[in-house]
Amino acid sequence: GENVEQHPSTLSVQEGDSAVIKCTYSDSASNYFPWYKQELGKRPQLIIDIRSNVGEKKDQRIAVTLNKTAKHFSLHITETQPEDSAVYFCASSGGYQKVTFGTGTKLQVIP
Amino acid sequence: ETGVTQSPTHLIKTRGQQVTLRCSSQSGHNTVSWYQQALGQGPQFIFQYYREEENGRGNFPPRFSGLQFPNYSSELNVNALELDDSALYLCASGWDTGELFFGEGSRLTVL
Numbered sequence: 134g135e136n137v138e139q140h141p142s143t144l145s146v147q148e149g150d151s152a153v154i155k156c157t158y159s160d161s162a163s164n165y166f167p168w169y170k171q172e173l174g175k176r177p178q179l180i181i182d183i184r185s186n187v188g189e190k191k192d193q194r195i196a197v198t199l200n201k202t203a204k205h206f207s208l209h210i211t212e213t214q215p216e217d218s219a220v221y222f223c224a225s226s227g228g229y230q231k232v233t234f235g236t237g238t239k240l241q242v243i244p
Numbered sequence: 245e246t247g248v249t250q251s252p253t254h255l256i257k258t259r260g261q262q263v264t265l266r267c268s269s270q271s272g273h274n275t276v277s278w279y280q281q282a283l284g285q286g287p288q289f290i291f292q293y294y295r296e297e298e299n300g301r302g303n304f305p306p307r308f309s310g311l312q313f314p315n316y317s318s319e320l321n322v323n324a325l326e327l328d329d330s331a332l333y334l335c336a337s338g339w340d341t342g343e344l345f346f347g348e349g350s351r352l353t354v355l
Contacts, residue, residue: 234286
């Protein structure tokens with residue numbers, strides 16, 4: 134089955150700096166790569182996603198890149214703010230709702 | 245808000261008991277899936293229902309079962325509860341294209 138590895142497990146940045154989270158996947162049939170943000174005690178929320186026919190996607194301060202050949206994808210957050218502090222999960226899917234999640238990155242933005 | 249609601253929000257059971265968790269999907273979504281999220285980990289796929297039929301299952305034993313109803317509601321049943329079943333159970337609805345819209349979850353504690 135699909136395996137998704139995520140790094141780093143924890144990340145501390147100063148407010149205003151950028152944060153980068155990296156993931157790799159194993160199943161070449163995966164074609165959908167969402168990113169979720171989960172605040173303590175809350176549900177995961179979809180923040181951005183990318184499909185395999187696209188190499189990069191941006192939404193305001195958040196961007197995601199995908200390298201299908203290397204099976205890598207990354208989340209970039211620019212101009213970080215304290216409210217960006219949360220656990221971020223990368224994930225991959227080959228279709229329908231069977232989504233495989235990474236192990237999570239706890240991001241702390243220091244004011 | 246995702247339009248996905250779950251009940252109960254919290255419950256405590258003892259080992260060996262049975263539990264039923266309920267989910268009301270967002271109107272118009274044709275797929276519902278259930279995930280188990282243990283503390284400090286990413287969500288793990290349990291199974292998925294598409295038009296009231298199970299059409300995908302993760303690495304969970306048969307004592308985890310479910311149903312999807314025509315009115316967009318769904319339920320997850322777990323028999324013979326074990327201590328390791330303690331987790332946040334997330335329901336997600338969407339379409340057959342991978343996007344997940346999670347409910348707030350049901351936190352199950354097995355004593």
